[in-house]
């Protein structure tokens with residue numbers, strides 16, 4: 001496995017892969033890798049001739065400086081894990097290598113077709129702009145045949161699908177296929193997240209109420225006459241009743257348009273909860 005830090009080196013390797021007809025899989029990450037990322041990388045290794053993993057804590061998608069500063073970073077540990085799984089190349093650039101000072105401070109022009117107006121987009125202004133900026137740059141640099149993303153960040157995935165569909169009309173990313181990968185959970189039900197590293201043991205126990213409530217809500221949705229609004233409120237009330245947890249939003253939306261769901265078919269419930277100072281997200285498909 002080779003660690004690359006410059007775009008120039010990366011592009012030379014990508015060109016060599018393309019020239020020899022190798023298929024490329026890309027797993028974009030911000031590091032602090034866990035079993036959820038490992039499942040994406042394993043899939044990328046199995047389904048492509050060459051697997052690239054990017055490890056880059058993207059400053060332009062953080063609207064909170066403290067969150068950016070506190071984001072866990074451990075490239076040595078990440079590299080060891082990636083080597084064990086069989087990744088071929090790790091792209092770990094500095095922010096200065098990825099962006100000019102001007103790019104770092106300006107808004108990336110992109111038409112989200114409204115997909116950024118709710119949930120994470122509403123709570124974290126500019127977040128998806130930074131995500132689209134970095135992901136489109138990674139696609140441009142690595143030219144993957146397949147790119148792998150976890151369903152935990154469901155709104156992000158919907159936006160990336162939209163970005164690729166729009167740009168494939170112009171042929172920008174060739175035949176790039178976005179591969180959705182299911183949420184990986186601890187045996188307890190807690191969705192794996194790099195942010196879990198910031199939870200104390202006690203907070204981790206408290207956080208279990210999030211996934212437990214989401215799973216319970218599948219039953220509530222099946223109760224006679226249950227409406228989306230009722231189930232939504234019941235989830236919020238149940239989680240908020242747990243000391244140490246505070247729901248920021250719980251929205252049951254259509255899986256494609258992300259607009260408020262009118263029924264449970266093709267619907268997904270997306271939640272964000274503060275567990276102490278740590279912001280956790282999770283979701284459940286109805």
Ligand code: PAF
Pocket residue numbers: 028029030056058061131134135153156
């Ligand atoms: O999901 C993430 O870790 C990030 O948003 C991504 C896709 C790697 C872009 O920085």
